[in-house]
Amino acid sequence: MTPPKAVYIHIPFCATKCHYCDFTAYVVEGQPVDDYLDALAKEIEMTVRDAPPEQLESIFIGGGTPTVLTPVQMKKMLDIIQTYFPERAPAIEYTMEANPGTTTPELLAVIRDGGVNRLSFGAQTFEPHLLREIGRSHGVSEIATSVKEARTAGISNISLDLMFGLPNQSLDQMRDTLERAVALSPDHFSCYSLKVEEGTLFYHLEERGQLPLPDEEVEYGMYQLIRDYLLQQGYAQYEVSNFSKQGRESKHNSTYWKNESYYGFGAGAHGYVHGTRHVNVKGISEYVSRIDRGERPILQQEKIPLQEQMENYFILGLRLLEGVSLQQFKQQYGQPADHVFGDAIETLVNKQFLRVEGDIIRLTEQGLLFGNDVFVQFLY
Structure with a gap:
């Protein structure tokens, strides 16, 4: 990234x-x-x-x-x-x-x-x-x-x-x-x-x-x-x-x-850099003391697996009414979206929660109102 x-x-x-x-x-x-x-x-x-x-x-x-x-x-x-x-x-x-x-x-x-x-x-x-x-x-x-x-x-x-x-x-x-x-x-x-x-x-x-x-x-x-x-x-x-x-x-x-990288600084902050997510410690005294010891104040971090990155692409991207790009998905992850999420997309289109317009998939009016029901379909 x-x-x-x-x-x-x-x-x-x-x-x-x-x-x-x-x-x-x-x-x-x-x-x-x-x-x-x-x-x-x-x-x-x-x-x-x-x-x-x-x-x-x-x-x-x-x-x-x-x-x-x-x-x-x-x-x-x-x-x-x-x-x-x-x-x-x-x-x-x-x-x-x-x-x-x-x-x-x-x-x-x-x-x-x-x-x-x-x-x-x-x-x-x-x-x-x-x-x-x-x-x-x-x-x-x-x-x-x-x-x-x-x-x-x-x-x-x-x-x-x-x-x-x-x-x-x-x-x-x-x-x-x-x-x-x-x-x-x-x-x-x-x-x-x-x-x-x-x-x-x-x-x-x-x-x-x-x-x-x-x-x-x-x-x-x-x-x-x-x-x-x-x-x-x-x-x-x-x-x-x-x-x-x-x-x-x-x-x-x-x-x-859009699932892009960002720095996150401060107590309890989340960040996403070079494909790794982290969350900082929440307590003020622990945050300060860790840094005083020359340590990063990270509570937890993990390299995000490819599957989860692909899931986040749809779960987060579909929140935008402009939708997500199938071409961009393939460029970013090296495989067509229908090879990974074909069943989910087909199910949601049949339920009229999603619509496909050329390269773009976006929420329908019905899908917008029941977004959580849409997003869960992309979790494996």
């Missing part, structure tokens, strides 16, 4: 922990943030020494909530990235995740001057009581304020994350959230259904029968409402959960969906 053209940086600190979150994230108060950033610099140095990058096309700083860093800490982190990844494509997409209410004008100036040109705000919902129920630390008004201040600072490419299928959420509330979100005219939306993950507060509530989630029919209605409304408002759906104005599709996320 070619050297990575994408970088993911994980900042595992938040103001508070949301009730649904199972990411590697810790409440920032009392955490050794500067020690973590020093360790991050050393991890990057060790990695790029062994696997030099090509010219970068995307950088994504996620979390956690990267914008809980102070302006001084933020500059330190962005300077680290600049030091080790100076070669960048002219049209690089440089994204930072942010929580509404955490992006002060002073912090935004540091972010802009550090090269970030895209902000992804975790809005989630515009219903105040739902924000409280899911454990978000911001209010509704802070979403609009943060978007406005980002644009004033000169960062015009804005994405909003929205969630559906939340406890006690109704279709009318979803419609209200969409209307208020579109009124802010962001360039991109990521719209995800709530997944109750083990180890979260929501998981324990569900175990006790205390999590009043919408039924499947209502959740399906919310997804259809999102798709229809955003299309009417000029946002094209280009992936199962993602919608954008023309030319504003996420370059970085496309790296994942």
Whole structure:
């Protein structure tokens, strides 16, 4: 595989922990943030020494909530990235995740001057009581304020994350959230259904029968409402959960969906370099101490077998509405797709979940709604 053209940086600190979150994230108060950033610099140095990058096309700083860093800490982190990844494509997409209410004008100036040109705000919902129920630390008004201040600072490419299928959420509330979100005219939306993950507060509530989630029919209605409304408002759906104005599709996320290489740095981060996937240790102290000993902070890594690479090509690539290329599959893996997945493709075409158009295989409307039933067919 070619050297990575994408970088993911994980900042595992938040103001508070949301009730649904199972990411590697810790409440920032009392955490050794500067020690973590020093360790991050050393991890990057060790990695790029062994696997030099090509010219970068995307950088994504996620979390956690990267914008809980102070302006001084933020500059330190962005300077680290600049030091080790100076070669960048002219049209690089440089994204930072942010929580509404955490992006002060002073912090935004540091972010802009550090090269970030895209902000992804975790809005989630515009219903105040739902924000409280899911454990978000911001209010509704802070979403609009943060978007406005980002644009004033000169960062015009804005994405909003929205969630559906939340406890006690109704279709009318979803419609209200969409209307208020579109009124802010962001360039991109990521719209995800709530997944109750083990180890979260929501998981324990569900175990006790205390999590009043919408039924499947209502959740399906919310997804259809999102798709229809955003299309009417000029946002094209280009992936199962993602919608954008023309030319504003996420370059970085496309790296994942196209099964391409990327660096992953920080506690709990995943990376995929030269055909090998790895995941880092999650604990902050263990992450820092390993690097202080001169070790890479890798918890687990494995060379991905050819069969799994081919499976991922379809499972990830079919999430994109543009579909996957049979010709590219053959070039990449040295054999025709129908020799490997012929039965699965035939079954899914007969079920009208997939359609074949010349060189391209893509989801049908039915397949889009039952994506998991499609993807599992490519697992052997």
